[in-house]
Amino acid sequence: MKKPRLLFVLGMCCGTGIASVPPSSTSIPSTIPVLERFLDGELEKAPLRFGAIASAFRLAVRPDGKPLIIAHRGASGYLPEHTLAAYAAAYFMGADVIEPDVVLTKDGVPICSHDITLDETTDIAQRFPGRARDDGKHYAIDFTLAEIKTLEKLGRESRVRMRGHTIPTLGEMIGLVQNLNERTGRTVGIIPEPKKPEFHRGEDREIERVLVETLASHGYTDRDDPCVIQCFDLDSLWMMRDELGCDLTLAFVFGEQPSRETLDRAAEFCDAFGPKYTMLIESPALMEAFLPGGDFERFGLYPWTFGDDPEPAHEAFRLGVAGIFIDYTDVGVAARDRAMSRLATPDAPATEPVTPGSGRPRTRPSAP
Ligand code: G3P
Ligand code: CA
Numbered sequence: 200m201k202k203p204r205l206l207f208v209l210g211m212c213c214g215t216g217i218a219s220v221p222p223s224s225t226s227i228p229s230t231i232p233v234l235e236r237f238l239d240g241e242l243e244k245a246p247l248r249f250g251a252i253a254s255a256f257r258l259a260v261r262p263d264g265k266p267l268i269i270a271h272r273g274a275s276g277y278l279p280e281h282t283l284a285a286y287a288a289a290y291f292m293g294a295d296v297i298e299p300d301v302v303l304t305k306d307g308v309p310i311c312s313h314d315i316t317l318d319e320t321t322d323i324a325q326r327f328p329g330r331a332r333d334d335g336k337h338y339a340i341d342f343t344l345a346e347i348k349t350l351e352k353l354g355r356e357s358r359v360r361m362r363g364h365t366i367p368t369l370g371e372m373i374g375l376v377q378n379l380n381e382r383t384g385r386t387v388g389i390i391p392e393p394k395k396p397e398f399h400r401g402e403d404r405e406i407e408r409v410l411v412e413t414l415a416s417h418g419y420t421d422r423d424d425p426c427v428i429q430c431f432d433l434d435s436l437w438m439m440r441d442e443l444g445c446d447l448t449l450a451f452v453f454g455e456q457p458s459r460e461t462l463d464r465a466a467e468f469c470d471a472f473g474p475k476y477t478m479l480i481e482s483p484a485l486m487e488a489f490l491p492g493g494d495f496e497r498f499g500l501y502p503w504t505f506g507d508d509p510e511p512a513h514e515a516f517r518l519g520v521a522g523i524f525i526d527y528t529d530v531g532v533a534a535r536d537r538a539m540s541r542l543a544t545p546d547a548p549a550t551e552p553v554t555p556g557s558g559r560p561r562t563r564p565s566a567p
Pocket of ligand 1: 313392452503504
């Protein structure tokens with residue numbers, strides 16, 4: 200296989216201790232000094248491949264071929280995750296795609312929540328004493344939608360805790376995005392993730408079926424539609440594709456490096472891959488497969504999850520990813536546009552523009 204020169208950068212990253220980033224880190228350390236060498240001529244722009252991932256989904260939401268900004272749980276860095284406010288904020292910060300995680304209620308309604316339990320992000324323990332399971336937790340599947348609608352949705356732990364928010368259904372989330380698309384003329388996509396399919400199966404529920412049917416009822420049925428289903432469970436993705444006949448774009452996401460066998464299986468029916476972002480530098484062999492000349496070069500790579508430091512996001516775009524999941528939508532948009540403008544004019548100063556609505560000025564200069 201042809202060795203893309205980009206691998207040199209990855210090799211250098213691993214050799215400088217960056218590979219020892221703790222898994223719990225919310226943002227990878229800046230590798231700008233390495234990147235500067237890359238940008239300054241050790242590696243030319245030719246190996247970069249912005250726009251090379253020509254999936255129907257990508258073209259549908261960004262005809263210009265720029266990498267996608269995926270609002271992770273909405274603009275969850277600013278507002279309680281998975282609320283209509285967080286989704287709307289992400290929309291107007293320039294997200295290309297907005298992510299709802301999905302779990303089911305007792306009455307089978309798909310709601311937007313990262314957790315199958317609601318203790319971490321709502322006041323459910325105070326509102327429904329005595330309704331916890333033996334492990335002390337309150338499961339969404341044990342509560343009707345009417346009950347869940349009485350809860351106050353809060354930010355996770357100490358993060359963006361503010362009041363006045365509720366848990367939206369997936370239908371409400373989609374309604375928000377589709378209505379805004381109609382009013383703005385934009386085509387912002389969605390990338391729902393069914394959470395814990397096995398747990399739901401243990402409760403005699405098929406979250407995959409509910410999800411696919413809900414999406415279809417809102418017009419999302421084909422690969423050309425601006426909707427991707429992502430899942431950590433490859434069997435669930437296969438069920439949706441095979442048993443349920445789902446023709447939407449499918450993305451296999453993973454937090455640990457999958458075996459080659461697993462990747463090969465995913466490649467048979469999935470369209471994109473979503474690795475944990477640390478793999479960009481910790482797993483050069485994996486990355487190699489997605490680079491030009493690699494066995495998986497035709498697939499989009501969508502790493503997750505970037506935080507408020509623009510440099511790792513900028514670096515990911517320079518590496519040529521097809522999109523990123525990020526909590527701070529505006530930071531992602533600015534990092535993407537900066538990377539794109541430097542690609543177009545490599546001699547331009549490496550300063551990050553402060554864009555209207557970008558939250559706050561970025562004062563940290565790039566490395567010389
Ligand atoms: O699917 C990308 C990302 O959302 C996965 O992480 O735990 O936030 O769902 P998580
Ligand atoms: Ca998710």
